[in-house]
Amino acid sequence: MLRWTTTSFCTYWLHIRPSFLPRTHCSTLSSSQNPTYVNETASLLRDLGANKETIGRILEQHPEAVLCTPEELQAQYDLWTTVCPNSKDLLGIIEKFPASFFTVSHHANQKANIQFFQSLHLNKRIISKLMGSAPQSFSRPVGKNQEMIHTLKESYLSLGGSENNVKIWLQKLLSQNPFILIKPPEVVWENIQFLQDRGFSAVELLHLVSKLKGFIAELSPKSMQNILTYSLETLQCSETELRVIILKCPGLLNYPVPILDDRLKGLFEAGISLDQIKDTPTILELTTQIVLYRIQKLESYGYSIKTGSLEALDGTKKDFEMMYGRLKLRQERPIFNPVAPLKSTEE
Numbered sequence: 001m002l003r004w005t006t007t008s009f010c011t012y013w014l015h016i017r018p019s020f021l022p023r024t025h026c027s028t029l030s031s032s033q034n035p036t037y038v039n040e041t042a043s044l045l046r047d048l049g050a051n052k053e054t055i056g057r058i059l060e061q062h063p064e065a066v067l068c069t070p071e072e073l074q075a076q077y078d079l080w081t082t083v084c085p086n087s088k089d090l091l092g093i094i095e096k097f098p099a100s101f102f103t104v105s106h107h108a109n110q111k112a113n114i115q116f117f118q119s120l121h122l123n124k125r126i127i128s129k130l131m132g133s134a135p136q137s138f139s140r141p142v143g144k145n146q147e148m149i150h151t152l153k154e155s156y157l158s159l160g161g162s163e164n165n166v167k168i169w170l171q172k173l174l175s176q177n178p179f180i181l182i183k184p185p186e187v188v189w190e191n192i193q194f195l196q197d198r199g200f201s202a203v204e205l206l207h208l209v210s211k212l213k214g215f216i217a218e219l220s221p222k223s224m225q226n227i228l229t230y231s232l233e234t235l236q237c238s239e240t241e242l243r244v245i246i247l248k249c250p251g252l253l254n255y256p257v258p259i260l261d262d263r264l265k266g267l268f269e270a271g272i273s274l275d276q277i278k279d280t281p282t283i284l285e286l287t288t289q290i291v292l293y294r295i296q297k298l299e300s301y302g303y304s305i306k307t308g309s310l311e312a313l314d315g316t317k318k319d320f321e322m323m324y325g326r327l328k329l330r331q332e333r334p335i336f337n338p339v340a341p342l343k344s345t346e347e
Helices: 006-016 023-030 038-047 052-061 063-067 070-080 087-096 098-102 107-119 124-133 135-139 142-158 163-176 178-182 186-197 202-211 221-234 239-248 250-254 257-269 274-279 281-285 288-299 317-332
Strands: none
Touching: 038 052, 038 063, 038 070, 038 087, 052 063, 052 087, 052 098, 063 098, 070 098, 070 107, 087 098, 087 124, 098 124, 107 124, 107 135, 107 142, 124 135, 124 163, 124 178, 135 178, 142 163, 142 178, 142 186, 142 202, 163 178, 186 202, 186 221, 202 239, 202 250, 221 239, 221 250, 221 257, 239 250, 239 281, 250 281, 257 274, 257 281, 257 288, 274 281, 288 317
């Protein structure tokens, strides 16, 4: 085993890849004069399938990787392959989140947290994604994550969710919002209690928790109060009507007032009425630019937004393209009238 100095590290990488490794990284490392393990680190990455360019990008992004001893590297490799055994997938995670893999100071906590999430029978891909994108969750004591997971499960079940579905719900929640684990558990109950006080039933809250997974810990009573107060005034509706609108468009709770205000103004300027918006509130999930673009495309084929349904504008890009394609085909293809008399070729 060769133990290189940081000066050797800089000389080596600047020699083979001068454009990928800034000199500032070298001076930072050399200031501490710690031993480095360039060959061992590069060898590990090569064994996973990395080429010279990939290794250079990883070390440029996280040069401290070469400070890990061979024993620490092996321990990290053994640990991470318990949830990500595929070398290509593991290399992809390291390339995206090198600091998560090469930060070895919390190895014991990482191991305990992996064992905990495995005990929940979560998908390995979900666990490996959490390890990469939200390393803070794995570097802290396992008790913190146990407390939050318990709170999430209890809140879901208390609203009428089933034991059979809670694992699927948790997987989707953690996949979409990995940082939810580092939120205070009490926020979950505060948000649920706030909406219960505003008249939402357990069934309705379960619907929101299932559709808008982030709200349960990302929002706060204050932020939700602001959006509800604004919506009541601007949409000119009662609290009962507003609950119906939110159940149709749970994302409404997510938007800050200035963003929602900007989108509503854009819709009004485009000639869309308040009643149309209340009938199809999911239109508020689209930016003004997207709405205006879609209106222009539909009008080019004779569809009037002022008289038609906003559902033609709604949905994902794929949904809209399908709708637009049907309108285009309808205009280009002549309508066949089965009762019209057939013309002979002699006429």
